[in-house]
Amino acid sequence: MANEILNHIRRLRFEQGEMTQEELARRAGVTRQTIIALEAGRYSPSLLLAFRISRALHAPVERVFEHQP
């Protein structure tokens, strides 16, 4: 099943002073493996997690995630 929700976490992470996956995971309250899965497109987060990640990346949620029908 194709993932309809794309994310720009990796690019935004590097724009935030090359934040590590570990650091982003700590800020978002998840494991590093979940950040890896998100960046690889193997997981779509819940709404709450999407907002947490967006806040950690200092970017609006629609800039971090996009829906591709």
Next chain:
Amino acid sequence: MSVQEKQAWFILAVLGVTGLVYGSLGLAVGFHTWTLGTLGLLGFVGVAPLIGLRDRRRGKILYDERDLSIQRRAGNAALGILWLAFVAGMMAPFFLKGPEATITVPVTGLALVVCGAGVLFYAVHSLAIVIQYRTGRHGE
């Protein structure tokens, strides 16, 4: 690799090694009652929760929404398979022997059935966890 995936791989390894030892011993000396003692190796499944204990003590996040989602689905899969096995086990005597028949069940046979149910549950549960981590899940 997440803690939950490590635990699942560990459990699968214990089940595999136990089956290998039991099967090898049985083929070598015959499947006697005492060869069932090798199934005691299954007790090492109880060690699985210790995996990740050090990280837990360091205050690291071990389980998040993705891990819980995977665990929930794996539990559903394992319970589903166990239910099918339960129904099949209940219905088999009716079809094989008829509803009025009486069956003598050896003690070792009864123990093997119960043990087998546990092994089936852990095997399906752990396999489901590993498959979900490897192939990726896309949330709820």
